[in-house]
Amino acid sequence: MVRVSDEVRRLRKRFEARAEESQIWDAVQLARHPDRPYTLDYAERLFSDAFELRGDRAFSDDEALITMLARYHGQTVVAIGHQKGRDLAERTRRMFGMPHPEGYRKAIRAVELAERFGYPILTFVDTPGAYPGVNAEERGQAGMIARSVLAFCQASVPIVATVIGEGGSGGALAIAVADRVQMQENAIYSVISPEGCAAILWKDAGQAKKAAYAFRPTARACLDLGVIDTIVDEPSGGAHADLDASARLLDTALRLSLAEAEAIAPAHRRALRRAKFRAMGVWGVADEPTNQDF
Amino acid sequence: MVRVSDEVRRLRKRFEARAEESQIWDAVQLARHPDRPYTLDYAERLFSDAFELRGDRAFSDDEALITMLARYHGQTVVAIGHQKGRDLAERTRRMFGMPHPEGYRKAIRAVELAERFGYPILTFVDTPGAYPGVNAEERGQAGMIARSVLAFCQASVPIVATVIGEGGSGGALAIAVADRVQMQENAIYSVISPEGCAAILWKDAGQAKKAAYAFRPTARACLDLGVIDTIVDEPSGGAHADLDASARLLDTALRLSLAEAEAIAPAHRRALRRAKFRAMGVWGVADEPTNQDF
Amino acid sequence: MTPIEVNVERVSGDEGGGRRHPNTCPNCRSHFRDDELRHSLRVCAQCNHHFAVGAMERIEQLLDPGSFVEVGGDLRAADPLAFVDLKPYTDRLLDAELATGLGDSLVAGSGKIVGRPTAVAVMDFAFMGGSMGSVMGERFCLAADLAVARRMPLISVTASGGARMQENILALMQMAKTVGAIDSLREVGVPYISVLAHPTTGGVIASFASLGDVVVAEPGALLSFAGPRVVEQTTGEKTAPDFGRSESNLRLGQLDAVVPRRELRGELAKLLMLFSPAEDEPTGDNEPLPTVGSDDNPIDRVLGMFGLGRKRG
Amino acid sequence: MTPIEVNVERVSGDEGGGRRHPNTCPNCRSHFRDDELRHSLRVCAQCNHHFAVGAMERIEQLLDPGSFVEVGGDLRAADPLAFVDLKPYTDRLLDAELATGLGDSLVAGSGKIVGRPTAVAVMDFAFMGGSMGSVMGERFCLAADLAVARRMPLISVTASGGARMQENILALMQMAKTVGAIDSLREVGVPYISVLAHPTTGGVIASFASLGDVVVAEPGALLSFAGPRVVEQTTGEKTAPDFGRSESNLRLGQLDAVVPRRELRGELAKLLMLFSPAEDEPTGDNEPLPTVGSDDNPIDRVLGMFGLGRKRG
Numbered sequence A, B: 001m002v003r004v005s006d007e008v009r010r011l012r013k014r015f016e017a018r019a020e021e022s023q024i025w026d027a028v029q030l031a032r033h034p035d036r037p038y039t040l041d042y043a044e045r046l047f048s049d050a051f052e053l054r055g056d057r058a059f060s061d062d063e064a065l066i067t068m069l070a071r072y073h074g075q076t077v078v079a080i081g082h083q084k085g086r087d088l089a090e091r092t093r094r095m096f097g098m099p100h101p102e103g104y105r106k107a108i109r110a111v112e113l114a115e116r117f118g119y120p121i122l123t124f125v126d127t128p129g130a131y132p133g134v135n136a137e138e139r140g141q142a143g144m145i146a147r148s149v150l151a152f153c154q155a156s157v158p159i160v161a162t163v164i165g166e167g168g169s170g171g172a173l174a175i176a177v178a179d180r181v182q183m184q185e186n187a188i189y190s191v192i193s194p195e196g197c198a199a200i201l202w203k204d205a206g207q208a209k210k211a212a213y214a215f216r217p218t219a220r221a222c223l224d225l226g227v228i229d230t231i232v233d234e235p236s237g238g239a240h241a242d243l244d245a246s247a248r249l250l251d252t253a254l255r256l257s258l259a260e261a262e263a264i265a266p267a268h269r270r271a272l273r274r275a276k277f278r279a280m281g282v283w284g285v286a287d288e289p290t291n292q293d294f
Numbered sequence C, D: 001m002t003p004i005e006v007n008v009e010r011v012s013g014d015e016g017g018g019r020r021h022p023n024t025c026p027n028c029r030s031h032f033r034d035d036e037l038r039h040s041l042r043v044c045a046q047c048n049h050h051f052a053v054g055a056m057e058r059i060e061q062l063l064d065p066g067s068f069v070e071v072g073g074d075l076r077a078a079d080p081l082a083f084v085d086l087k088p089y090t091d092r093l094l095d096a097e098l099a100t101g102l103g104d105s106l107v108a109g110s111g112k113i114v115g116r117p118t119a120v121a122v123m124d125f126a127f128m129g130g131s132m133g134s135v136m137g138e139r140f141c142l143a144a145d146l147a148v149a150r151r152m153p154l155i156s157v158t159a160s161g162g163a164r165m166q167e168n169i170l171a172l173m174q175m176a177k178t179v180g181a182i183d184s185l186r187e188v189g190v191p192y193i194s195v196l197a198h199p200t201t202g203g204v205i206a207s208f209a210s211l212g213d214v215v216v217a218e219p220g221a222l223l224s225f226a227g228p229r230v231v232e233q234t235t236g237e238k239t240a241p242d243f244g245r246s247e248s249n250l251r252l253g254q255l256d257a258v259v260p261r262r263e264l265r266g267e268l269a270k271l272l273m274l275f276s277p278a279e280d281e282p283t284g285d286n287e288p289l290p291t292v293g294s295d296d297n298p299i300d301r302v303l304g305m306f307g308l309g310r311k312r313g
């Protein structure tokens, strides 16, 4: 017999009760909309000056992930974001926003730079996932994602992450450990794509809609589950309908989240960030405390 | 008119006076002797237990440079050394002790590990130089050597470096910034090989002996110039004549140097190590203080 | 349960697709009684193939007998998303618990190896493909808590197809949570040794399992972020037979060593010794130490300014 | 003076081996008067080739007029090894000083760029191939000292064939010494911007020049540890025409940007601004900030334990 807390029962009920299937699928499609603003679109509108920091100092410059020094409301920040690319040539060059290990190594370098000078870090998450190719694997994709997550854990500077499109799996999380985590209204965040989930659990990638409904990659679900702190409004019709309006809404939320992250004492920031993520997860308690064959 | 200090004049005189040409060339040959003990020969004899730490977590395991956790006189140390290889197969596998950037990245990883746990670092320098190949260049040989030197500068743990054979240029220095630097009696340490120097300055690689005499890569010269702290005796005939005796002599010197390095307050170690290398170099003072066209 | 699980079957040599008995070697087809396999640490006596080892049996193999004390054994997955695919998540959990006798895919606790105390976190692939959900993450963190509290090393043994989709975003967050646990170890200077068993993939290898101060793997284990089938299907690239295997990973700089299972306990004992504080040792042969010489060289005066001397040994 | 120097000649396009006038473009053979070249920042008006720039002229190009103050200008090489090859080192030094008007291959000091104070260290390839010896190292450290003392950034512009063989081991130690200077900048959080000009090779690129918080290069510069000829002669490998060039290095992850000389002062000014402390800015359009909402969700209580709240923007 497993005892499950009232809170979990309430969460379950809420999810069971909501007829939000179409709403979820809308978000999946808006999050992937070809005109959706990307990191550079926001950088242009939010930062008064910017200098792109390129290269991992080891193997290449991975353009699927960009890092920059930028001036945001009068102070210098380090910005880190996936970048999908707009036309086919740019998409190919940027691997559709799917970084190789070099991209994450560049992110780690940017975190170290921010840490050296005490600059806040703003990240913009928008990737289908880390690139799943042979070369990426051979150059240590898994380990580099892990090291990027660790770098974000270890930093003592304020960090705000915003999921602005697709928050796809470990490739997204690698730059999403932050003091405050935001999601745009129609962004999605999940451990696998709806198609991938459907292919495995339903044995049919065509069941993506069903999978999306079952695993709820939406901002609302992430907020309910305690995974994000803030939902950032989008213009009606979605972020792509009005880039300037979308940037203004993001700016408003970002300033507040950054102010909150900055309000945490630097000496406690690392421990509090760790505690924040430690609290994520829900479980019950069994009556038999140990394993059977022990 | 340039005023040069009395000390420099005395140094010059000493070098001019010594008829040590054959002695220098003996050292060059002994330092490169095919039977000369290498890092692993000393590791076997000096350490009671060892666990090799392999790989740079990015691209490969470079066997030209080895790193290990080891127990030395009852305490755990991190050992880092070039490894040339004994027979042709091993030499090829170990690139004759000439690391690629991956080797230096592995060294940096070992320094970070030592720093994390407060373990002293012992390095064994024995390389003709960093590998000068296209791939090594493309993967950032220069930058990785620089970062390795910086890692050694930044460490707060005790570091003792020993040049046990060829201390060849930047590829050697990359693991030779230490609180105490030792050289074995017949080891050499220089900014370029005698052959390379001869090829450039005498336009004839065959003049290597002449070049060696002119630029003095010997332990004695390095001691006189303030570049090393200790000359470690070798068995008569050279280190290869008696590996066990050579290891015992190295052990004796190493224990003392390590004790000295450990005696420095950890909070001051980084600044003192920096100051030690800052003091290296000699110069005069001109009467005209500025440049002509300024 | 995971994209990797399927590939794992393929990699373990079962190309024919036929159902084989778990005690039949997928490599050389030798068959063993269960007590034989248990006795050989589940290594094939004929061809050295390393069979999967359950979490409790792994703990028996590695720890001093009777030294293991579990933490978090009563935690159970809670299905916050009320997740149903072809089968409800709660049913899958029940099946897994009945099949393995475990409450989730990781067993945490503390114990001793050759007398040295250590925290341990051991995964079991048989429990829903060793997938990482809230309970696994919390149990791992409890093991890390023990390590921090008692200043003893943490050893993990992983076998996982990746994150547990049924917990979706909470499963993903276990990557951050477990890496946070590693960060807490680093903050106080407690060593972490990661042992990778077949297969360690997805979210587990992309989080804590890659962050060992020392990382070793069993021979032939598949260690990759994406499994070979995912790579082939997504990118159209062919994968070599040694794709992602331990031996490739060693060559590619991702591992410190490939350690056969028979040597694993011994190597871990050595590492625990190396990571333990310095011991007083008898002062060898008492040869006189060389004295610090003096030298007329002016450099000495400069160095002297910084409290540094030079000597000739 | 250095192994690289020879290759540099080759790379700069002078394949014919004939002696060309220094004001003739090695790329398109256009010829310019010196005042023309000075006016165009020594960039070929026809083909954009970047000619070498002397240290004092570089300082003029980059710093606000009249703002430069030199340090260490009186330091001169002292020939501790009494080094003689085909020619005594002292003679070579005298020739170089007469030819360039400089005391060594690096000029150090402080100045301003668009009003922002900065320490500078600028190399001159014309002085013995921009080789790194004791004076160069000490001057670089003096510039770093200024940066630390006045908490202002350090900018270096390098052009070097590598270490100065005539000082052998002391030249090598300048790598450690200059990296130590970077370490002292990092210790107090002072930014360092490295500008790589043609050519930056050997000990200079393998030490301080690679360690900029930001590293930029001029177009077409040769930036490598070993020059192409050394690589070819030592390993037998062929080098591509773009081997070691700025553009390759950008692609290979070693640079933040390739900056044409005409934009260099502007980009440095921007970086100095970005590295300067926060400014008070007028508070834009004063739109009301969203209020922190409350939520009935239990997770809030858990986060509350850690002083963390959540809101809906």
Ligand SMILES: [Zn+2]
Pocket (backbone or CB within 6 Å): C025, C026, C027, C028, C029, C030, C044, C045, C046, C047, C048, C049
């Ligand atoms: Zn078998």
Ligand SMILES: [Zn+2]
Pocket (backbone or CB within 6 Å): D025, D026, D027, D028, D029, D030, D044, D045, D046, D047, D048, D049
């Ligand atoms: Zn031209």
